[in-house]
Amino acid sequence: MESIGVLMPCPIYGYLEQELAKRFKLFNPSNISEESINSIRAVVCSAKICVDTHLIESLPKLEIVSTFSVGYDKIDLAKCREKNIRVTNTPDVLSDDVADTAIGLALAVLRKICVSDRYVRNGHWIKSDFPLTTKFSGKAVGIVGLGRIGSAIAKRAAAFGCPISYHSRSEKTESGYKYYPNILDLASNSEVLIVACTLTKETHHIVNRQVIDALGPKGVIINIGRGQHIDQPELVSALSEGRLGGAGLDVFEDEPELPEQLFGLENVVLSPHAASDTVETCNAMADLVLSNLEAYFLNKPLLTPVV
Numbered sequence: 048m049e050s051i052g053v054l055m056p057c058p059i060y061g062y063l064e065q066e067l068a069k070r071f072k073l074f075n076p077s078n079i080s081e082e083s084i085n086s087i088r089a090v091v092c093s094a095k096i097c098v099d100t101h102l103i104e105s106l107p108k109l110e111i112v113s114t115f116s117v118g119y120d121k122i123d124l125a126k127c128r129e130k131n132i133r134v135t136n137t138p139d140v141l142s143d144d145v146a147d148t149a150i151g152l153a154l155a156v157l158r159k160i161c162v163s164d165r166y167v168r169n170g171h172w173i174k175s176d177f178p179l180t181t182k183f184s185g186k187a188v189g190i191v192g193l194g195r196i197g198s199a200i201a202k203r204a205a206a207f208g209c210p211i212s213y214h215s216r217s218e219k220t221e222s223g224y225k226y227y228p229n230i231l232d233l234a235s236n237s238e239v240l241i242v243a244c245t246l247t248k249e250t251h252h253i254v255n256r257q258v259i260d261a262l263g264p265k266g267v268i269i270n271i272g273r274g275q276h277i278d279q280p281e282l283v284s285a286l287s288e289g290r291l292g293g294a295g296l297d298v299f300e301d302e303p304e305l306p307e308q309l310f311g312l313e314n315v316v317l318s319p320h321a322a323s324d325t326v327e328t329c330n331a332m333a334d335l336v337l338s339n340l341e342a343y344f345l346n347k348p349l350l351t352p353v354v
């Protein structure tokens with residue numbers, strides 16, 4: 048396989064890069080040349096790298112795109128289908144970490160963990176006790192998207208004694224959780240709303256002003272999906288005006304750019320799109336990318352095909 052060209056358009060993860068270089072001829076923007084373009088049969092990308100029509104069209108021998116992420120919203124799937132290019136992702140191996148992060152953000156927002164850390168470091172504790180916070184255990188948790196990650200979040204929240212309900216395209220009766228076909232009804236009946244669905248045209252801005260208002264001034268939104276799931280200007284004004292209680296955000300509409308106003312809000316916990324970024328999970332994701340590529344070039348079935 049050493050003669051097969053693999054392009055990594057941006058650095059992703061050291062271990063992945065080393066292992067790809069052991070098996071394939073690895074290209075990146077600094078060592079790619081006109082002559083090498085025709086040897087490139089695979090692209091390895093991530094949730095932060097666009098594989099658009101332009102990139103696909105510029106690689107005439109491209110056969111497979113393997114993303115180091117569960118989400119594939121940055122890949123032009125229609126173009127891949129049209130050109131018979133296979134696509135793989137890294138589901139399952141990251142579900143635990145993403146679900147842990149969702150619960151961590153909910154706890155951090157309600158129990159004000161980051162604010163209280165600053166309170167102690169800044170010496171305020173000597174002068175007065177930290178104000179009371181809000182309990183997470185037992186809160187009504189609404190989950191948008193009960194897929195692998197949403198289900199892992201539900202399992203964890205249920206262990207905190209939280210009644211679970213969800214909204215998704217179709218009812219999952221086997222889950223035993225309460226289903227709301229309408230997200231507004233889910234928001235009206237939830238105290239913590241966790242966004243965990245796939246980003247599609249249908250779920251773009253699924254959390255809009257109406258949903259935020261239905262959740263109300265004591266409600267908390269957690270987003271470990273994609274920034275584009277939430278109408279961000281509406282979220283920021285609701286948080287600033289006290290129409291929403293708080294938010295724990297791992298993803299943003301135009302990341303890594305964030306609206307300045309978020310930095311000044313104490314009812315918000317911010318995380319740099321890092322929900323699955325642990326050594327253990329990143330190694331497992333890298334191994335899955337490698338196994339998919341090896342399977343493809345050995346004419347074996349793909350492990351986690353998208354297309």
Ligand SMILES: O=CC(=O)O
Binds near residue numbers: 115116
């Ligand atoms: O955002 C991360 C992923 O899609 O894996």
